[in-house]
Amino acid sequence: MIRVRFEPSGFEIDAEPGEAIMDITDANPAADVPYSCRAATCGTCRVQVLAGGDALSTADIDEIEVLDIFGDSPEEVRLCCQTKLIGGAATQVTLKVCDD
Amino acid sequence: MEVTATEEEQKIEYDPIYDPFNPELIADPYPFYERLREEHPVHYNERKDFYVLSRYDDIYRALRKPQIFSSAQGLTPEKDEISKLGIPPTFIMMDPPDHTRLRRLITKAFTPDTVKALEPKIRSFVVERVEAMKAKAADGATIDLIPEIASPLPTMVVADILGVPPEDREKFDPWSDAITSASADFTLDVNNAIGAVQGLVTYFGGMCQARRANPTGDMISKLTQAEVDGETLTDWDILGFCFVMIAGGNDTTSNFIGNSTEQLDKYPDQRREMIENPACIPNATEELLRIESVVQGLSRTTTEDVEYYGTTIPAGSKVHNLYASGNRDPRHWGDDADELDIHREIDKHLSFAQGPHFCIGAHVARLMIRIYFEEMAARIGENYEVDWDNAERRKSGFTRGYTKLPIRIKL
Numbered sequence: 001m002i003r004v005r006f007e008p009s010g011f012e013i014d015a016e017p018g019e020a021i022m023d024i025t026d027a028n029p030a031a032d033v034p035y036s037c038r039a040a041t042c043g044t045c046r047v048q049v050l051a052g053g054d055a056l057s058t059a060d061i062d063e064i065e066v067l068d069i070f071g072d073s074p075e076e077v078r079l080c081c082q083t084k085l086i087g088g089a090a091t092q093v094t095l096k097v098c099d100d
Numbered sequence: 101m102e103v104t105a106t107e108e109e110q111k112i113e114y115d116p117i118y119d120p121f122n123p124e125l126i127a128d129p130y131p132f133y134e135r136l137r138e139e140h141p142v143h144y145n146e147r148k149d150f151y152v153l154s155r156y157d158d159i160y161r162a163l164r165k166p167q168i169f170s171s172a173q174g175l176t177p178e179k180d181e182i183s184k185l186g187i188p189p190t191f192i193m194m195d196p197p198d199h200t201r202l203r204r205l206i207t208k209a210f211t212p213d214t215v216k217a218l219e220p221k222i223r224s225f226v227v228e229r230v231e232a233m234k235a236k237a238a239d240g241a242t243i244d245l246i247p248e249i250a251s252p253l254p255t256m257v258v259a260d261i262l263g264v265p266p267e268d269r270e271k272f273d274p275w276s277d278a279i280t281s282a283s284a285d286f287t288l289d290v291n292n293a294i295g296a297v298q299g300l301v302t303y304f305g306g307m308c309q310a311r312r313a314n315p316t317g318d319m320i321s322k323l324t325q326a327e328v329d330g331e332t333l334t335d336w337d338i339l340g341f342c343f344v345m346i347a348g349g350n351d352t353t354s355n356f357i358g359n360s361t362e363q364l365d366k367y368p369d370q371r372r373e374m375i376e377n378p379a380c381i382p383n384a385t386e387e388l389l390r391i392e393s394v395v396q397g398l399s400r401t402t403t404e405d406v407e408y409y410g411t412t413i414p415a416g417s418k419v420h421n422l423y424a425s426g427n428r429d430p431r432h433w434g435d436d437a438d439e440l441d442i443h444r445e446i447d448k449h450l451s452f453a454q455g456p457h458f459c460i461g462a463h464v465a466r467l468m469i470r471i472y473f474e475e476m477a478a479r480i481g482e483n484y485e486v487d488w489d490n491a492e493r494r495k496s497g498f499t500r501g502y503t504k505l506p507i508r509i510k511l
Contacts, residue, residue: 026212034207041164041448042458043200044207065164069456070196100197 002055002085006031006047007096017055017087021080021095033097038081040066045080052093057084070100115145118152120177120396120420120497127493129396129500130438133425142408150177150399150418154425156432156450158408162400162421163455166195169400169419171457176498177399177420184294190340192348196456205326205333206341206460209261209319215463218257222468225256226475234479237509242487245505250357253468258349261464262342263311263318268303275300276350297343304342308335319345349461352394353468355494355501359392360469362502365486367440374442375477384442385469390433390449391440393424396500398453423450424500483510 004024005012009032015024022038022045025031036044040062049056059067059074063082067074077098085093114122117140118132125132136143136154143152153159162169172195174181182193191202208214229249237243251273259269275296307320315321323338364371374380399420406413413419427449428437452459459465484507492504 029211029213034204034211036203036207036210036460037452037458037462039448041454042456043196044204066455069164069166070200098200100200 002052002090003092004085005092005094006033007050007094008032009097015085017085019085021078021083021085025080033080033095035081040079040082043067043070043079046070046072046077046098047080047095048077048098049075050094050096052090055085055088055090055093057082057086059083070098072098113147115147117143118145118154118420118422119147122497123495126495126497129424129497130428133422133428136422137425137429137431142411142413144411145177145420148177149179150420151413152420152422153408154422154429156426156429159421159423159426159450160448160454162419163450163453163457166199166400166456168403168406169421170195170403171199171400173401173418175398175400177418179418190344192344192457199456201328202337202340203456203460205323205328206319208322210460210463212463215467218260218464219467219471221260222253222257222471223475226253226471227479229253230475230479234509234511238511242490242506242508245361245507246354246358246502249472250354250502250505251351253357253472254350254353254465257353257464257468258345261319262345263316263320264307271299271303272346272350276346300343300346301339304339305335308338345461348459349464351499351501353465355394355499356389356465356469357472358494358502358505359394359500360388361486361505361507363388363391363440368482370440370442372482374473375481378474378477380442381470381473382466383444383446385466385473386446386449387440387442387444389451390427390444390446391438392500393427393449393451394499394501395451395453396424396498397422398498421450423453426450480509484508485510 001014001016003012004015009030011028011031013024013028022035025033033047034044036042043066046067053075056078059078059082063079064074066079067077080095112121118136119125133154136152141153141155141158145152153162171193173179174193178184191199194202226249229252233243233248255269255272259272308324311321312324315325320338320342323333323341326333370384374384397420399418402413402415402417402419404415426432430437448454452462487506487508490504490506491502494501494503
């Protein structure tokens with residue numbers, strides 16, 4: 001079980017490894033993450049990884065390209081539409097919606 | 101059905117390789133696009149001073165590099181379109197990070213929940229329109245699909261999202277037509293477009309003031325209360341959003357309905373399959389979007405020198421990205437790229453663009469289209485034929501669709 005927290009909404013939820021962040025936020029609009037293309041192209045759902053990066057799936061080339069548009073690195077920022085929880089050491093993930 | 105050139109158009113010496121104002125290209129652009137892809141993958145239109153990209157990979161990469169291919173100078177090949185038209189600052193004509201901040205404000209109008217909530221209203225509207233068409237057909241009338249359903253459907257949805265009352269919605273179509281149409285030459289239509297922009301600014305300017313005084317919960321009310329970097333949006337900022345919604349959302353779905361009617365008429369077996377098995381509709385929609393992109397292409401401006409196939413596009417050049425050509429590039433889609441195949445595995449077509457400017461209303465458009473196909477299938481099915489002799493194609497090199505599409509419904 002991984003505790004996932006979204007900022008700035010402050011919404012928190014327990015989720016299982018293998019769950020997609022987009023499925024979690026779709027089921028919980030209170031997480032308040034904006035989406036648009038939902039397919040690694042527009043970058044609307046960028047979030048800063050404040051904690052628990054090692055509990056997240058690795059970014060693929062499509063995601064890295066989109067992050068590059070905004071000058072972001074996948075170690076610090078992810079696209080919610082592409083990211084899944086994976087089993088790892090971290091039991092707490094904190095994601096903050098990018099404000100730029 | 102033919103697109104005929106006016107006397108004025110016949111006097112113009114068009115660029116024979118690619119000129120969006122060439123009536124021959126407007127009538128059938130695909131042979132032009134094939135020649136571009138095969139012989140001139142980076143083409144310079146000397147008459148209007150802009151470059152053209154036509155291969156899928158080149159366009160895809162350009163759209164995903166806004167640092168080099170900027171939207172800030174407008175989206176047509178015309179160099180000073182923003183100042184010419186006097187349009188408000190719109191986020192589609194900005195680059196990250198300014199674009200990102202403004203775009204995020206209206207993504208909330210397009211969340212899955214918000215889009216899903218539109219479904220009953222859209223279905224009820226479509227059912228009412230389809231039944232009205234059948235009633236007219238029962239009286240012996242030929243039905244023009246465009247004014248009967250294709251055009252009113254997106255108008256209703258855009259107006260509903262913006263909060264425009266029903267009695268004012270008929271103003272939209274002339275505005276969006278004037279802004280998105282271009283016939284003989286950009287300069288010939290600019291006065292019409294300016295008038296449309298002024299009409300839009302006056303109407304929505306009044307609405308902004310009314311919503312600031314009495315917010316109602318519609319998008320304009322929300323925008324009057326929104327903040328970017330601690331500052332509220334001005335009426336002029338909000339007018340930019342309205343401009344995007346009207347110009348981008350109003351006639352695109354309408355044109356799609358016209359184009360898909362044509363495609364499905366050419367491929368009756370696939371049309372039958374969609375009617376008999378509505379589960380096909382979502383993938384068929386993507387294929388129909390691919391094969392006939394409503395937005396044929398949009399331009400960017402280079403921020404640095406860029407080289408393609410040995411040709412240098414200098415910094416500051418307008419580059420027109422032909423989505424409709426990339427969508428039929430056999431290098432990406434295979435040798436049957438010109439054929440409709442509703443079972444095709446669609447990766448990323450270009451019809452909603454790619455990159456940070458991906459169409460913000462794509463999910464609403466898909467919803468409207470799905471409901472349209474479902475209700476047409478259930479209520480009319482294959483029982484209609486298109487009167488091609490009286491159909492009229494939209495006269496624009498930038499958007500593809502029909503202004504008139506009569507059908508005979510067989511009851």
